[in-house]
Amino acid sequence: MSTATGTPPEALRTQMVERILAGQRLAPAVEAVLRHVERHRYVPDAPIADAYNEQAVITHTFPDGTHLSCASGPIIVAAMLDALHVEPGHNVLEIGAGTGYNAALLASLTGVAGQVTTLDVNADVTAAARRNLDDTGYSHVRVITRDGAEGAAEHGPYDRIIVTVGAWDISRTWWDQMVPGGRLVLPMRWRGTTRAVAFTKRDDHWESDWVFLCGFVPMLGQPGEHSATVDPDRLVTLHYDTDQPVDVDALQGVLDREKVEVWSDATVGGEEPFDRVWLRLTATDDRTVRIQADQKAVTSGFCTPAIAVRSPALIDGGSLAYLTTRRSDDQQGCWQLGAIGHGPDGEQLANRILDEIAVWDRDRSADPHLVAYPTGTTPPDDTTGKLITKPENRLYLAYDRQ
Missing domain, CATH: 3.40.50.150 (Vaccinia Virus protein VP39)
Incomplete structure (x- = not known):
């Protein structure tokens, strides 16, 4: 054969x-x-x-x-x-x-x-x-x-x-x-x-x-995630967990509101990964979600996430910010990492993303330590890390073990 x-x-x-x-x-x-x-x-x-x-x-x-x-x-x-x-x-x-x-x-x-x-x-x-x-x-x-x-x-x-x-x-x-x-x-x-x-x-x-x-086909029977579009043409979708208090109505039309771009000093080569910025955000900020933009939105400049189909974003009330990139002026073949914010708190959220880019830039290979306590078990009082509550587990993420 x-x-x-x-x-x-x-x-x-x-x-x-x-x-x-x-x-x-x-x-x-x-x-x-x-x-x-x-x-x-x-x-x-x-x-x-x-x-x-x-x-x-x-x-x-x-x-x-x-x-x-x-x-x-x-x-x-x-x-x-x-x-x-x-x-x-x-x-x-x-x-x-x-x-x-x-x-x-x-x-x-x-x-x-x-x-x-x-x-x-x-x-x-x-x-x-x-x-x-x-x-x-x-x-x-x-x-x-x-x-x-x-x-x-x-x-x-x-x-x-x-x-x-x-x-x-x-x-x-x-x-x-x-x-x-x-x-x-x-x-x-x-x-x-x-x-x-x-x-x-x-x-x-x-x-x-x-x-x-990694990326995998989702397991059936675990409806823990929701999604909602935020523009009339349904070109941009936010994906978020059931424990996150997302105000979908307040976010409608957010991309048409005031816009701000902020840029970090961090750059990456064409094939260099930067997905751990997202990990950093999940371990520090409960407002972290996924943003997905249709190619029409990207081409028109309406919404330009770092990776169109999957990039991290922060949402708070009627404000939104997401990770983005642009070609570096100083380093040929490299891309500069930044954030774009919309809404009254868009600039604050964008700068919050820059904070985590800076932390990631100091140690680009670090991964969080995860601990999960099944339902029916009680975490010790001194348990540290960002808590994410799921129906069958209390998940803690931390970068520094105590």
């Missing part, structure tokens, strides 16, 4: 792994299973070259065209798998069956003494995963059609749980079905951004030690 260009799958798989290793270290066992499992056989309808490129391969969609399931890009698959720390003999639960590829990787890591159970709420997804796993020699992997938030207590407790759909909250059942000291890796959504986070189960809380930028 080969691609149209004549490159065999084995060579494409080797190229995929080498590309991953160029950007991150992997445990030898994780590298070995990535070299072994034939990813193209889990997306049989896609060109073989696409199976090994750094891209998500969409496998199922809703009737309205939104994505229901996909094969995630190899870099995030490898990163989350490495952070999970799977060992031979482990009992592993996967939430989000996808194509079955990730379950095959897990089964290769757990070995004959281990167990892997994968869940998905959609019967078409589980049927395809079951078929792919059977066809590639992983018929021993359990595939169950079920809401992933329910877990699978009948096959637990689990040493490891991995979630491969965007989770707005951490299900209490995952806590109950995890062994003490067990490890959970999931794409966690808060304040409009998504980060893969690795948690360890402590006596009464989850504690993180790894955070990684």
Whole structure:
């Protein structure tokens, strides 16, 4: 079997792994299973070259065209798998069956003494995963059609749980079905951004030690986010969490109100990431949301976020400010970071964004430390960090451990 260009799958798989290793270290066992499992056989309808490129391969969609399931890009698959720390003999639960590829990787890591159970709420997804796993020699992997938030207590407790759909909250059942000291890796959504986070189960809380930028299809059944347009042409949308008191009516037409631009001294190269500015804002300011602008709004100059489809913004009453960029006059090929504000408090909000740009600029690689206390557990009085309240957890974010 080969691609149209004549490159065999084995060579494409080797190229995929080498590309991953160029950007991150992997445990030898994780590298070995990535070299072994034939990813193209889990997306049989896609060109073989696409199976090994750094891209998500969409496998199922809703009737309205939104994505229901996909094969995630190899870099995030490898990163989350490495952070999970799977060992031979482990009992592993996967939430989000996808194509079955990730379950095959897990089964290769757990070995004959281990167990892997994968869940998905959609019967078409589980049927395809079951078929792919059977066809590639992983018929021993359990595939169950079920809401992933329910877990699978009948096959637990689990040493490891991995979630491969965007989770707005951490299900209490995952806590109950995890062994003490067990490890959970999931794409966690808060304040409009998504980060893969690795948690360890402590006596009464989850504690993180790894955070990684990612994007995933949202998990069904966790309606923790709202969205609202703020202009008559519906070109600009704000996305915010249910615990945020957003006055949607007050924000209507905000982009037509007084405007101010403020600029920092920080610049980035063309491919240099600056997403941790957003992380800084989520850990310090409850007013942080996501702004999304249609290309028409960007082209006309009506709304120009740093990244049109996903950038951080601050909102307060009828005022708004968002992160933006412009070409640097002093450094060729670089972009200067700034903020644009609208409304009576727009300048104050824009300067607040500049404050966090300055902090980020002093340590561009720092990630927050996350602690989550499940419902029914009581955080100590001296717990520090920005509190984000979710139905099943109290999530704290802090950059300096106390």
